[in-house]
Amino acid sequence: MDRILATYRIAASESESRARAQALAIEQSVEMPLEAIGEERILKEVVATVESIRPHAGYFEVVLGIAPATTGNEASQLMNMLFGNCSLQPEVELVDVQFPAGFEQAFPGPRFGIEGLRVLTGVSGRALTCTALKPQGSSVEYLAHLARTFALAGIDVIKDDHGIANQQTHPFAMRVPAVQKAINEANQETGGKTIYAPTFSGGGHSLAGEVQVARDAAVKMALVAPMLIGIPAFVELQADLDIPMMAHPAFAGANRIAPPVLLGKLFRLFGADATIFPNHGGRFSYSRETCMAITQAARAPMPGLRPALPVPAGGMGVERVDEMIASYGIDTMLLVGGGLLMARERLADKARQFVAAVKSHRGA
Amino acid sequence: MDRILATYRIAASESESRARAQALAIEQSVEMPLEAIGEERILKEVVATVESIRPHAGYFEVVLGIAPATTGNEASQLMNMLFGNCSLQPEVELVDVQFPAGFEQAFPGPRFGIEGLRVLTGVSGRALTCTALKPQGSSVEYLAHLARTFALAGIDVIKDDHGIANQQTHPFAMRVPAVQKAINEANQETGGKTIYAPTFSGGGHSLAGEVQVARDAAVKMALVAPMLIGIPAFVELQADLDIPMMAHPAFAGANRIAPPVLLGKLFRLFGADATIFPNHGGRFSYSRETCMAITQAARAPMPGLRPALPVPAGGMGVERVDEMIASYGIDTMLLVGGGLLMARERLADKARQFVAAVKSHRGA
Numbered sequence: 001m002d003r004i005l006a007t008y009r010i011a012a013s014e015s016e017s018r019a020r021a022q023a024l025a026i027e028q029s030v031e032m033p034l035e036a037i038g039e040e041r042i043l044k045e046v047v048a049t050v051e052s053i054r055p056h057a058g059y060f061e062v063v064l065g066i067a068p069a070t071t072g073n074e075a076s077q078l079m080n081m082l083f084g085n086c087s088l089q090p091e092v093e094l095v096d097v098q099f100p101a102g103f104e105q106a107f108p109g110p111r112f113g114i115e116g117l118r119v120l121t122g123v124s125g126r127a128l129t130c131t132a133l134k135p136q137g138s139s140v141e142y143l144a145h146l147a148r149t150f151a152l153a154g155i156d157v158i159k160d161d162h163g164i165a166n167q168q169t170h171p172f173a174m175r176v177p178a179v180q181k182a183i184n185e186a187n188q189e190t191g192g193k194t195i196y197a198p199t200f201s202g203g204g205h206s207l208a209g210e211v212q213v214a215r216d217a218a219v220k221m222a223l224v225a226p227m228l229i230g231i232p233a234f235v236e237l238q239a240d241l242d243i244p245m246m247a248h249p250a251f252a253g254a255n256r257i258a259p260p261v262l263l264g265k266l267f268r269l270f271g272a273d274a275t276i277f278p279n280h281g282g283r284f285s286y287s288r289e290t291c292m293a294i295t296q297a298a299r300a301p302m303p304g305l306r307p308a309l310p311v312p313a314g315g316m317g318v319e320r321v322d323e324m325i326a327s328y329g330i331d332t333m334l335l336v337g338g339g340l341l342m343a344r345e346r347l348a349d350k351a352r353q354f355v356a357a358v359k360s361h362r363g364a
Numbered sequence: 365m366d367r368i369l370a371t372y373r374i375a376a377s378e379s380e381s382r383a384r385a386q387a388l389a390i391e392q393s394v395e396m397p398l399e400a401i402g403e404e405r406i407l408k409e410v411v412a413t414v415e416s417i418r419p420h421a422g423y424f425e426v427v428l429g430i431a432p433a434t435t436g437n438e439a440s441q442l443m444n445m446l447f448g449n450c451s452l453q454p455e456v457e458l459v460d461v462q463f464p465a466g467f468e469q470a471f472p473g474p475r476f477g478i479e480g481l482r483v484l485t486g487v488s489g490r491a492l493t494c495t496a497l498k499p500q501g502s503s504v505e506y507l508a509h510l511a512r513t514f515a516l517a518g519i520d521v522i523k524d525d526h527g528i529a530n531q532q533t534h535p536f537a538m539r540v541p542a543v544q545k546a547i548n549e550a551n552q553e554t555g556g557k558t559i560y561a562p563t564f565s566g567g568g569h570s571l572a573g574e575v576q577v578a579r580d581a582a583v584k585m586a587l588v589a590p591m592l593i594g595i596p597a598f599v600e601l602q603a604d605l606d607i608p609m610m611a612h613p614a615f616a617g618a619n620r621i622a623p624p625v626l627l628g629k630l631f632r633l634f635g636a637d638a639t640i641f642p643n644h645g646g647r648f649s650y651s652r653e654t655c656m657a658i659t660q661a662a663r664a665p666m667p668g669l670r671p672a673l674p675v676p677a678g679g680m681g682v683e684r685v686d687e688m689i690a691s692y693g694i695d696t697m698l699l700v701g702g703g704l705l706m707a708r709e710r711l712a713d714k715a716r717q718f719v720a721a722v723k724s725h726r727g728a
Contacts, residue, residue: 027647030499031527032702037499039506046501070500072531076565076592080527084592084614088648088678135394135401136434137410142403163395163444167436201440203596204568228440228448230594232567250448283391284452314452338396 002100003065005051006082010062011091014055021050021062024092027085029070046070061095073106075270076232083257093256097265104304108235108271112244113306114299114331117273120220120244121156122193127330129358130157130311131351132337133179136164140175144182146347150340151186151194153351157333158183159197159223162248166201172210177217197221197246200237201229211240219243225250231270238271246311247272259290264297267308274309274333279324282315288327295328311335318350321357330363366464367429369415370446374426375455378419385414385426388456391449393434410434425459437470439634440596447621457620461629468668472599472635476608477670478663478695481637484584484608485520486557491694493722494521494675495715496701497543500528504539508546510711514704515550515558517715521697522547523561523587526612530565530574537577544581561585561610564601565593575604583607591616595634602635610675611636623654628661631672638673638697643688646679652691659692675699682714685721694727 006028012020029048030037037043049065071078086092110116118124131150133143143164150158158179166172176198183196200210200222207229214222222241225248226234238245247267249259257266263277277294278284295310310332312324317339324334336354343350370392376384393412394401401407413429435442450456474480482488495514497507507528514522522543530536540562547560564574564586571593578586586605589612590598602609611631613623621630627641641658642648659674674696676688681703688698700718707714 023647029527030501031525032498033706036702036705036708038708039502042499042501046499067501069532070527072529074530074566074570076567076589077529077531080529080565080589080592080614084526084589087591087615088613088642088650090649134396135406135410137394137406138403161395162448163393163434165436165441165444166438167441168433201436201444201596202438203440203594203600204571205600206438206596207568225440225444225448227451228444228594228596230567230592230597232565232570232592233594233597236567236569249452250444251451278452283387285454286452338400341400342397344400344402 001068001102003049003051004068004071004100004103005098006064006066006094007096008062008064008086009059009093009095011059014060017053017055017060017062021053024062024086025050025064028064028066028081031085068100068103074232075107075235076230079231087256093258094261095258097261101303104269104302107269108238109269109305110271110273110308111238111242112273114309115306117244117309120193121195123156125330125362127325127358127361128156128309128333129355130159130333130335131155131340132159132161132335133164134161134337134341136161136167137169140170140178143170143175144178147179147196148182148186149348150351151183151192152190153348154190154192154355155194155351157195157197157221159246160199161337162199162223162225162250165199166206172198173213176213176219180217180219195220197223199223204233204236207233207237211237214241221246223248225252226267226270227252235270244273245271246274246276248276249278259286260293260297264294268298268305272308274311276311276313276335278314279312279316284314292327295332299331307331309333313337315339318354318357321354322361325358325361330361334358365432365466367413367415368432368435368464368467369462370428370430370458371460372426372428372450373423373457373459375423378424381417381419381424381426385417388426388450389414389428392428392430392445395449432464432467438596439471439599440594443595451620457622458625459622461625465667468633468666471633472602473633473669474635474637474672475602475606476637478673479670481608481673484557485559487520489694489726491689491722491725492520492673492697493719494523494697494699495519495704496523496525496699497528498525498701498705500525500531501533504534504542507534507539508542511543511560512546512550513712514715515547515556516554517712518554518556518719519558519715521559521561521585523610524563525701526563526587526589526614529563530570536562536574540577540583541581544583559584561587563587568597568600571597571601575601578605585610587612589614589616590631590634599634608637609635610638610640612640613642623650624657624661628658632662632669636672638675640675640677640699642678643676643680648678656691659696663695671695673697677701679703682718682721685718686725689722689725694725698722
C-alpha cells in the first residue's frame, strides 16, 4: 500500500529544512538513530520518508510518507504516528494528511452521514436546526421541560450542552430517559421527528453503562467530544451505539493540528456523522476561511467515506441564519444555543422563529 | 467544598481583562449568557467565579474558581471544565491548577508511587535506569533478544518504544509474553528484578484484551500515553491493571496546558506512578526550568497523593548521567533509548556502562 502523506509546517530556516525534515521522519516512525538499525527491511518499509520540502518565508512545509502498517489500523496509533512526539515540538504543525486508497476501510467513517441524518429527522431540501440544553447544574425536570419546548417548536436535533455530563444534579441515567420521554411526547403531539443527542463521557466502563441507558431509552443520536474521551473510545462507542455521532470540539482546538484536518477529515474518518465547530464571528477566533475548509473536509467526496454534516456554532443567533445558509448551503446543521435561551419567557417563540428562518431557505 | 482554582494566561490587553476574564468564567462553566439563567442557585454555585486578575505586559493572568461538583468527579469532565472550550481560543493558556482539600480523593493518584517502584525493582539509594525496545517494525524475536540483553546488563525498567503498539509485526498478544519471558529468564540468571513496561493502546475493548494478556504474562508495569488513549481510559486502565503506570507524553505537548500542570500534576492525579518528559538539551525544546517544574509537580508533597517518579528522556545518552542525577536527584528514573542502541554490537557493554554510571551515584 502507498504511504500516508502527512504535511507539516515547521517554523525553522530554509538552511535547516533538510535536516529538520529528516529528523521529523525519524521522530514520527522509528524514533532512533538510523545508524543503529541493522535490518534493511525496517529502513525501507518502516522509517518515514521525506517526500518533499517546500520553503516559505520563515517556515517550510515537509510532506512525510508514513507507512500504513505502522498505524496498526488503529485510531490512537494513527494519531501517534501523525502527531505523537512532534506534538511536543512547538515549532511543528500538522497541516494536512492524505490517505492511500483503501486505507479508510480500516476505520469506521460515518455510519449515517448527511443522508442518514436526513432520513432520521425527516428533513429534506433545507438545513437542519439544532439547539442545546443548558445550563449545567439545572435539574433533570428543567432540562426535560426545555427539551419539550424546543421539540414543540420543531427543532430537529436537541443536544446536551457539552458541559452536561454525569454530574450529580443531572446524572446520565436519570436525565437521558427523562429528556427522551419529553421529546417523544412532544413528537407525538406535533407529528415531528425531533431527536435528542445526550453527552457521552467517561472511560470505557462508564461509557458501557451509558450505552445501556441510551439503548433502553431508544436515544437516536450521541454527542461526544473525541479529544476528551479519547479517539479510540470514540471509535468503539460508535460501533457499540450504532446511532449517529455528533463530534464536539472541546479540548481539540489546540493540538496544532489544523482544524480542517482534525475536526473535518480525521473526526469523519473515525466515524463522526456531524461535526461541531466554532463559527467565525462568534465567541471564537476561527476565520471564515478555516470554517469553510472544515466544512469542505467534512463533506468533500472521499472514497469509501460518507460525508459528515458540518455544524457551525459558538455564539450564533437567529439573525445569522440567512448569512450562514448562504455561506454553508443546506447540507448543514445550524446550532443556536444561548441565543435562544436569551429570550427567556419568549423561548418558545424564539425557537419557532429559528425553525421558520431555516425553513424559509429551501435548496434545489 | 472550596473551588478548584485554575490560572489562565490570556494574551489580551489590560483594558479588556475584566471582560475577558468574566467571559472565560462563563465559557468554562454554564456556556450561556448569565441574563438567561433564572435560577439563583446556578448563578451562585455553578457559574465559575473570577477570583483574581493580574495584569502583565501584553497578557494577564486570571484565576477562575471552578465548582468541584461540575466535574462530576470524573477525569474527562475535569479536563472539560479546565480546558474544554477555551482550548479553541489560541490566546488562552492553562498555567496552574490548585485543588481544594479532599478533591483528590475522587481520583486514583499513583497506586505505587516512587516507593512502590523502588520495592518492585529492589532499588534503593540510587536513581533507576530505563531503556526502550526499538525500532517499531522489528520482529518479536528481535525485541525479546534486545530485552534479554538489557536485563542481563541490569537495567531496572525496559519499556516498549511508544511507537510499538499492536501492529502486525509485533502484536501485543505475541510480543508481551515473549519479552516478559526473556526478561524472566535473564532475571533468573542474574538474580535481578528487571521489569517490563509494554505499551497499552486502543479503545476500551482493545485495552481489556491487553489487560488479560498482561495478567497472564505477569507483566509488572504499563506504558501508556494518556492523551492518545484518552484520560478517562487511563484512569480505568490503572484500576483494571493494578500495576505501576508510566505515562508517556505523546500527543500531550501542545494543548497550551503548561507541561508541569499536565505531565506533572494532572497525570499524577489521574494515577501515573512515573511520568516521562523530554529533558532539556535533547531532541525537544523544553527549558531546564520547565523540566525542573515538571519534576517538582510530580514529586512535591500533595495531601492524599503519592509522589510520582520523574523520567527525563528524549535524546539522552550515558554521558549525561552525572549531570542529570546532579539536577534531578536520585528519586528519578533515567531513560536512555537510542543512545544505547547506537552501540550496536557493543550494546551489552553500553547498557552495563549506563547501569554502572547510575549506580556510582548513591544518595543519602
